[in-house]
Amino acid sequence: MKRFISLTLLLVMWALPSSAHSSLVSAVPSAESTVMDFPMEVVLNFNEELMIVGDANPNKIEVFDSEGALVSGATVVKGASAAAPVGIVGNGAFTVKYRVVSKDGHVVEGSYGFNVESPIAIATPMPISAPEPAEDGANLLVRLVELLVIAGLGYVVFISLRKANSLFGSRPR
Numbered sequence: 043m044k045r046f047i048s049l050t051l052l053l054v055m056w057a058l059p060s061s062a063h064s065s066l067v068s069a070v071p072s073a074e075s076t077v078m079d080f081p082m083e084v085v086l087n088f089n090e091e092l093m094i095v096g097d098a099n100p101n102k103i104e105v106f107d108s109e110g111a112l113v114s115g116a117t118v119v120k121g122a123s124a125a126a127p128v129g130i131v132g133n134g135a136f137t138v139k140y141r142v143v144s145k146d147g148h149v150v151e152g153s154y155g156f157n158v159e160s161p162i163a164i165a166t167p168m169p170i171s172a173p174e175p176a177e178d179g180a181n182l183l184v185r186l187v188e189l190l191v192i193a194g195l196g197y198v199v200f201i202s203l204r205k206a207n208s209l210f211g212s213r214p215r
């Protein structure tokens with residue numbers, strides 16, 4: 043009887059994993075939602091811890107814009123959650139694709155969409171302006187040339203004045 047029970051348990055445990063592996067419980071931004079703010083990251087919460095083998099992270103979240111361009115960075119896993127930073131600067135429809143590995147080794151894949159409708163979004167997103175470039179070599183050279191030209195002009199004026207002085211100078215000859 044004991045043997046039968048353990049055999050049954052074994053069978054049940056063998057049969058269970060198909061329904062026991064990780065499944066998506068919640069997400070931010072949530073599936074098919076519309077958010078007002080540009081999300082900084084996409085976070086997926088699963089019902090159980092995700093697999094990480096040593097330094098290897100087999101879990102991947104990818105976020106694409108409506109034109110299919112990747113807008114997400116490297117996926118970070120913490121327990122049952124996976125997160126990826128996103129760079130979203132305009133409104134539109136986005137697609138989240140994920141492929142994670144459960145603790146039991148099962149791969150779970152899925153995708154969903156969300157919309158960004160920020161009231162502060164500009165119709166055509168402005169490129170983030172780079173800070174004024176510091177004075178580099180070329181700029182310094184230009185300034186040096188300018189200084190030399192000014193000095194040269196000054197010298198010419200000085201000489202002319204001296205010549206004029208010696209020609210029509212107050213000093214009697």
Ligand SMILES: [Cu+2]
Nearest residue numbers: 059063146148
């Ligand atoms: Cu599983």
